[in-house]
Amino acid sequence: MTQTDPPSPTKPIPITIVTGFLGAGKTTLILNLVPQLRAVNPSYKLALLKNEFGDLAVDSQLASSSAISGVSELLNGCICCNLVGQLGPALRELRETAAPDRVVIETSGSAFPATLALEVNRLAREQPGSYVLDGVVSVIDVENWAGYDDTSYTARLQARYTDLVVFNKWEACDERRFDEVRDRLGDLEVDVAWVKSDKGWVDAGVVFGVDGGLARALTDEAVAEERCQGGEGCGHAHEQGGGEKHHQSEVEVLSAELKGDGAVDAGKLMAFLQKAPKDEVYRIKAVLTTSGTVKNSDADAAPGPSPRGRYILNWAFGRWTFTPLAEDATEHASSSDALLRMTVILARYESAKWKKKLEAGGLLELDGSDKGELTVTRVN
Numbered sequence: 305m306t307q308t309d310p311p312s313p314t315k316p317i318p319i320t321i322v323t324g325f326l327g328a329g330k331t332t333l334i335l336n337l338v339p340q341l342r343a344v345n346p347s348y349k350l351a352l353l354k355n356e357f358g359d360l361a362v363d364s365q366l367a368s369s370s371a372i373s374g375v376s377e378l379l380n381g382c383i384c385c386n387l388v389g390q391l392g393p394a395l396r397e398l399r400e401t402a403a404p405d406r407v408v409i410e411t412s413g414s415a416f417p418a419t420l421a422l423e424v425n426r427l428a429r430e431q432p433g434s435y436v437l438d439g440v441v442s443v444i445d446v447e448n449w450a451g452y453d454d455t456s457y458t459a460r461l462q463a464r465y466t467d468l469v470v471f472n473k474w475e476a477c478d479e480r481r482f483d484e485v486r487d488r489l490g491d492l493e494v495d496v497a498w499v500k501s502d503k504g505w506v507d508a509g510v511v512f513g514v515d516g517g518l519a520r521a522l523t524d525e526a527v528a529e530e531r532c533q534g535g536e537g538c539g540h541a542h543e544q545g546g547g548e549k550h551h552q553s554e555v556e557v558l559s560a561e562l563k564g565d566g567a568v569d570a571g572k573l574m575a576f577l578q579k580a581p582k583d584e585v586y587r588i589k590a591v592l593t594t595s596g597t598v599k600n601s602d603a604d605a606a607p608g609p610s611p612r613g614r615y616i617l618n619w620a621f622g623r624w625t626f627t628p629l630a631e632d633a634t635e636h637a638s639s640s641d642a643l644l645r646m647t648v649i650l651a652r653y654e655s656a657k658w659k660k661k662l663e664a665g666g667l668l669e670l671d672g673s674d675k676g677e678l679t680v681t682r683v684n
Contacts, residue, residue: 315433316428316435316436317399317404317406317407317435318406318435318436318438318512319406319408319409319424319435319436319437320406320407320408320409320438320439320441321408321411321421321424321437321439321440321441322334322409322410322411322442322443323410323411323420323440323441323442323443324442324443324444324472325444325445326555326586326587326620326649327445327448327586327587328445329445329472329473329620330410330443331354331410331618332472333441333443333470333501333506333511334352334408336505337350337408337506337508337511337512338350340508341508348405349403349404349405350404350405350406350407350408351402351404351406352407352408352409352410353391353394353395353398353407353408353409353410355410391409391420391423391427392423392427395427399434406438406512407435409424417440417466421437424437425437438512439468439512440466440467440468441467441468441469441470441511442466442468442470443469443470443472444469444470444471444472444485444489445473445621446472446473446481446482446485447473447474447476447477447481447621448473448582448621466496468496468498468499468510468511469489469496469497469498469499470498470499470501470511471485471486471498472501472504474500486498555586555649555650555651555652555684556650556651556652556653556654556655556682557647557648557649557655557682557683558647558648558650558655558658558659558680558681558683559646559647559648559680559681559682559683560644560645560646560647560662560668560678560679560680560681561644561645561646561678562642562643562644562646562668562669562670562677562678563642563643563676563677563678564643564674564675564676564677565670565674566595566643566670566671566672566676567593567594567595567613567643567670567671568593568594568643568644568668568669568670568671569594569596569669569670570594570595570596570597570598570671571596572666572667572668573592573598573667574598574599576667576668577601577617577619580619580622582621582622583651584650584651584654584658585619585648585649585650585651585654585658586620586621586649586650586651587648587649588617588618588619588620588624588646588647588648588649589616589617589619589646589647589649590644590645591614591615591617591629591639591642591645592614592615592617592643592644592645592646593612593613593614593615593644594615594671595671596671598615598626600624600625600626601622601623601624601625602625607625607626607628608628609628610629612629612631614628614629615627615628615629616629617646643670644668648662655682659680659682662680663678663680665678
């Protein structure tokens with residue numbers, strides 16, 4: 305079966321898990337697959353199950369406007385831990401509402417992929433003919449991975465328990481940096497296939513049908529043993545608050561909401577994005593309304609006009625894009641009633657400081673004399 309063959313009644317729906325640390329480029333990779341699939345088979349249906357920390361649905365709204373047939377997003381938790389029980393119902397809903405030819409599961413930036421692969425395997429056994437795990441794809445940000453793989457046990461596990469590694473954001477680095485990252489991957493003592501992306505683009509025939517032998521061969525015992533190697537704070541996977549708690553504590557998450565009459569001050573928002581240090585702030589995601597001019601970090605990639613001044617903001621490691629929301633777009637309930645809803649994903653021990661910075665004013669405000677009412681809450 306090729307990646308564009310629709311499943312017959314007796315063929316299970318293939319599931320591909322896409323993982324990778326925060327800001328690695330997972331969503332971009334997935335969105336670049338859609339036009340390739342449609343070019344071969346215009347009726348091909350790709351569904352996305354997206355998981356993210358925080359209480360704001362951003363990536364699913366981007367995907368909904370990109371010809372993805374069905375989108376579901378699990379918020380406020382990690383799909384490999386406290387939300388793992390929701391995987392079965394979410395897949396069943398996508399199967400019934402979208403009838404997809406394939407499902408892609410995009411994990412949160414600090415998810416442990418092996419546990420998720422085990423859950424897909426379990427569902428496949430319990431529901432014969434329903435699903436099959438096609439494989440696990442890990443996206444590695446070459447520009448930043450050489451730094452965060454030292455501090456993130458989960459980042460290393462994401463690269464280890466995978467069937468294919470996609471090296472992303474390597475274009476801005478010299479060959480020495482790329483060789484260093486590839487060597488670090490070799491230190492994990494796994495023989496895994498890898499490919500370089502072209503600014504987030506990889507041939508769909510490479511991403512899909514990667515065999516999935518490593519992922520399907522995982523056992524509960526092997527995963528539990530690996531998790532127990534996490535060092536301080538890890539604990540045993542079968543103990544409550546053990547390995548699961550360790551990897552979720554690698555990041556801290558703030559949720560911000562700005563209320564009032566008017567629009568977000570674009571100048572102050574741009575200054576905030578430009579000055580946020582990428583060793584403290586990993587990700588910023590937001591849906592907002594502004595009457596001012598916003599610009600992408602890449603001067604050659606303008607966001608384009610928004611009919612109603614409504615944008616989706618995606619910031620990762622010092623780079624960002626604004627995507628205009630279509631005038632007739634249906635927003636997710638997590639952002640539809642707010643001038644600005646934002647999720648800020650931070651390094652450990654940084655949330656208290658950044659909560660105070662945001663609440664002090666001058667970063668997220670309305671344009672005009674009324675600065676609006678800003679509420680900042682830590683959600684993880």
